[in-house]
Amino acid sequence: MLSIVNAVPHQLHKRQTEFGACSNLPPDTPVLDVTISPDPVVPVSTDTFTISGTLKKDITDAYNLYIAFVDDNGTIINNDIVDICKQVTCPIKAGTLYQTVQNAYVPQLSGTDFIVVGIANGIGTDADVLGCATATA
Template sequence: MKQNLNFILVFILLATLSMVNAIPHRLQKRSFSFGSCTPLKGKNPPPIISVEVASNTIVPGQTNTLVVTGMLIEPIFESTQLIAQFVDSETNNFIGEPSINSICGGAGCPIKGGTQFTTIIGNLLAPSQLPDEYSIVVSVIDEFKDILGCANALIDNE
């Protein structure tokens, strides 16, 4: 009799787990990493900067925080900007508004070339509707719109 109860209990447990697994749900990819950016035609690739997402995931419709560090060849001045932008990987179109920040932050400018910097982007608003596959591009841009450093992450939620 006890074996029958154990068998019934195991059967109910397996049936419940299979039903939960059959429910359609979309898991958000929890980890991704930033790599180098594609160079513009006729240009060398910009130096890669290091970017970490504070929560290790991007939450659509919410503000996300990025920690950006790097060591650039060129000096960083007050006019140097740190820009983060979402990009649709299929169409290469920008999604939402870019987050434009001063790279100087608390470090103060100018920062000599070859000196490590750390800046926090605390206001990266992820659009509420993101495609299944998108990129986040973080760039350091000078006053002449030259890219001094860059990082790119591909996020695939399929």
């Protein structure tokens, strides 16, 4: 996930949050479909994230869902980690639609911050990322 964080594209702020591909991953990495409520996020509150995607690899107990807020320098401001397999029966087979609704804390934002949502087996350059999406907060 850290490699994703370091390559977040710099986008202009928009009224509605639009999630797109994480730029530092192979081009065939599935892009997660993410919507948030309220939109845009409200700092120092909880937002609801509706996340879905069809992945190319099985989700096993080695993978978690990450919802991270990252500043312009790539520093994680806040990171909610969800143990997927504590919420659903794993494995979730490749090609099966994964859907979840999660609440995540929105930290105080500094102006040019990003939201990164990913399913991975860790944080760092060696992490295996099954799906990802990013947006300007």
